[in-house]
Amino acid sequence: MKYSISNWIYADEPLRVTFQRLQRYGYDGVELVGEPQRYEIEEVKGLCQEFGLSVLSVLGWSIWPLERDLAHPDPQMRQKALDYAAQCVDLAAGVEAPIVVVIPASAGRTSPIGQPDSEKAWKEAVAKEWGYAVESVRKAATYAEQKGVLLAVEPINRYESFLVNSAAQGLGFVQEVNSPVVRLHLDTFHMNIEDPDPAEAIREAGSLLVNMHVSDSQRGPVGHGHTDFAAIMKALKEIGYQGALTMEPVPPEPDALLAARMERYKPLRDDYAEECIHPAASLRESGQLILKGSDHELFHQQLDLW
Amino acid sequence: MNYSISNWIYGDEPLRETFERLKRYGYDGVELMGEPRLYRVAEIQGLCREFGLQVLSIAGVYPWPTEERDLANPDPEVRVRAVEYLRKCVDFALDVGAPLIVVVPSSVAKTSPVGYFESEEEWVAAAEREWNYALESVKATAAYAEEKGMLLAIEPINRYETFLVNNVDQGLRFISEVGSKAVRLHLDTFHMNIEEPDPAEAIRKGGNLLVNLHIADSNRQAVGYGHTDFEAIVRALKEIDYQGALALEPLPPVPDPYVAARLKRYHHLRDLYAEESIARLRQYEKEV
Numbered sequence: 001m002k003y004s005i006s007n008w009i010y011a012d013e014p015l016r017v018t019f020q021r022l023q024r025y026g027y028d029g030v031e032l033v034g035e036p037q038r039y040e041i042e043e044v045k046g047l048c049q050e051f052g053l054s055v056l057s058v059l060g061w062s063i064w065p066l067e068r069d070l071a072h073p074d075p076q077m078r079q080k081a082l083d084y085a086a087q088c089v090d091l092a093a094g095v096e097a098p099i100v101v102v103i104p105a106s107a108g109r110t111s112p113i114g115q116p117d118s119e120k121a122w123k124e125a126v127a128k129e130w131g132y133a134v135e136s137v138r139k140a141a142t143y144a145e146q147k148g149v150l151l152a153v154e155p156i157n158r159y160e161s162f163l164v165n166s167a168a169q170g171l172g173f174v175q176e177v178n179s180p181v182v183r184l185h186l187d188t189f190h191m192n193i194e195d196p197d198p199a200e201a202i203r204e205a206g207s208l209l210v211n212m213h214v215s216d217s218q219r220g221p222v223g224h225g226h227t228d229f230a231a232i233m234k235a236l237k238e239i240g241y242q243g244a245l246t247m248e249p250v251p252p253e254p255d256a257l258l259a260a261r262m263e264r265y266k267p268l269r270d271d272y273a274e275e276c277i278h279p280a281a282s283l284r285e286s287g288q289l290i291l292k293g294s295d296h297e298l299f300h301q302q303l304d305l306w
Numbered sequence: 307m308n309y310s311i312s313n314w315i316y317g318d319e320p321l322r323e324t325f326e327r328l329k330r331y332g333y334d335g336v337e338l339m340g341e342p343r344l345y346r347v348a349e350i351q352g353l354c355r356e357f358g359l360q361v362l363s364i365a366g367v368y369p370w371p372t373e374e375r376d377l378a379n380p381d382p383e384v385r386v387r388a389v390e391y392l393r394k395c396v397d398f399a400l401d402v403g404a405p406l407i408v409v410v411p412s413s414v415a416k417t418s419p420v421g422y423f424e425s426e427e428e429w430v431a432a433a434e435r436e437w438n439y440a441l442e443s444v445k446a447t448a449a450y451a452e453e454k455g456m457l458l459a460i461e462p463i464n465r466y467e468t469f470l471v472n473n474v475d476q477g478l479r480f481i482s483e484v485g486s487k488a489v490r491l492h493l494d495t496f497h498m499n500i501e502e503p504d505p506a507e508a509i510r511k512g513g514n515l516l517v518n519l520h521i522a523d524s525n526r527q528a529v530g531y532g533h534t535d536f537e538a539i540v541r542a543l544k545e546i547d548y549q550g551a552l553a554l555e556p557l558p559p560v561p562d563p564y565v566a567a568r569l570k571r572y573h574h575l576r577d578l579y580a581e582e583s584i585a586r587l588r589q590y591e592k593e594v
Contacts, residue, residue: 110562119569158561159466165561166525193500194525196532218501225503254465254472255417262426 008033029056064108070136071105105163141179152185167201187213221249312337335362342398370413377443378412406457411440412470448486459492494520509542528556528579
């Protein structure tokens with residue numbers, strides 16, 4: 001398994017600062033937020049070389065109301081979303097990232113367009129948008145396949161989307177798209193809300209699972225909430241997971257996007273990055289653990305135990 | 307411990323049907339939506355007698371965006387109306403013999419302070435101001451509640467439904483700053499799954515201030531459908547010698563709870579969820 005951090009949690013931090021942090025704490029790579037205009041391919045490649053890191057994934061940043069909504073009933077809006085998806089695929093291919101994470105209906109849109117009033121209209125609108133999203137992801141997949149990039153569909157919790165919330169829905173969606181390059185992404189924070197048994201969801205996904213977002217139950221770093229990471233690691237080992245564990249530890253503020261930007265929480269960035277990959281770091285802080293050998297070794301010993 | 311169900315999850319179902327269901331599955335009472343105008347007091351009193359049930363709590367309803375019931379709103383007139391609404395809930399609770407009102411200090415679904423903020427500092431300052439407005443509003447209502455022997459139970463709700471009071475620590479701080487013996491704590495297992503590092507520990511922190519509890523599993527469905535550790539929760543409730551109600555809110559599997567409460571296609575789950583939830587909780591009560 002590889003370890004990375006998704007750089008959207010660092011807002012507009014210069015890439016060099018992010019890469020320094022990741023290298024310092026022993027990460028293998030980074031997930032880049034899908035804002036293709038923000039990056040110079042050569043600069044990213046140079047940083048990768050300099051710090052010995054890889055770009056392990058690109059995160060499609062389909063946030064409502066940006067015009068990046070693959071499920072939108074308006075065909076022109078879907079075309080814009082497809083153009084955006086293609087740009088993300090180009091970015092991934094450019095920086096040699098194997099995966100683009102795709103959200104089937106924009107994050108933050110919790111109702112079908114038009115907010116249908118009757119039960120019947122609501123159900124029909126959801127079914128229609130599901131169909132549009134499947135069709136869009138199929139089209140995006142054709143392009144991704146040419147470029148040798150995988151698309152990983154991410155279910156997100158009910159407060160961020162009405163369309164694909166649970167791992168089971170995600171699997172259903174991926175199966176319906178039925179393309180060899182369309183796989184599944186799961187997120188421990190969202191799974192805590194939506195999935196009756198997150199470890200079981202990972203086992204059900206099996207070889208279709210290619211990327212993971214990791215934060216604890218309250219979206220903080222591993223160890224700050226009650227998520228059963230031992231069970232999750234065990235399930236990942238069972239399915240022979242070869243993808244990345246992409247950390248997204250967010251400071252304790254209700255709005256994650258705001259939390260990512262707030263100056264007052266910047267001092268937490270190093271601490272969180274360290275704690276996520278070396279749980280021993282937080283135990284050491286609290287005096288619960290006397291370390292022998294390096295933290296990193298200890299963590300991997302723990303993983304082996306799991 | 308007493309068992310009830312919060313009737314907002316049944317949309318506009320006639321009260322008689324709700325009471326029949328509760329009686330059938332062995333509940334002790336009901337939590338009624340805080341919509342005094344929807345009810346006739348004499349009818350509720352009659353139903354309580356007929357079915358041997360009690361109204362165990364009133365769930366205040368604080369929808370956003372409306373300017374009627376936001377206790378934290380910077381506009382003083384909005385706050386006056388919100389306090390007036392709560393006083394009506396107090397009167398209604400007295401009429402139907404309910405001991406407490408559930409209070410959410412800033413409207414539900416209001417995930418930012420009112421206004422537009424240029425900077426982080428402005429946002430933080432606005433959030434603090436609204437905290438203080440909410441304190442003022444709850445203090446004003448608490449004076450009335452104290453007179454009437456009514457309790458107000460402050461409910462922390464998760465980050466996607468409010469920016470103000472999300473977790474037990476914030477709830478307890480809010481209560482201590484109000485400083486009235488009529489103001490206590492309410493917790494909700496669904497919200498705690500998102501916000502609390504350890505929900506059972508949150509209950510222990512609540513201790514004797516905890517007077518009401520909403521119960522749904524981690525995915526907001528019936529007890530047993532998610533991964534919430536109800537055994538640990540029931541154990542913590544016993545440790546603090548909890549005497550309040552377990553007010554169940556099991557919802558069908560639909561992302562939006564208010565849509566979920568209305569959808570006809572899921573009405574058949576109402577009996578099933580009511581039956582399973584109480585059976586599982588009673589089992590834990592026996593075992594721990």
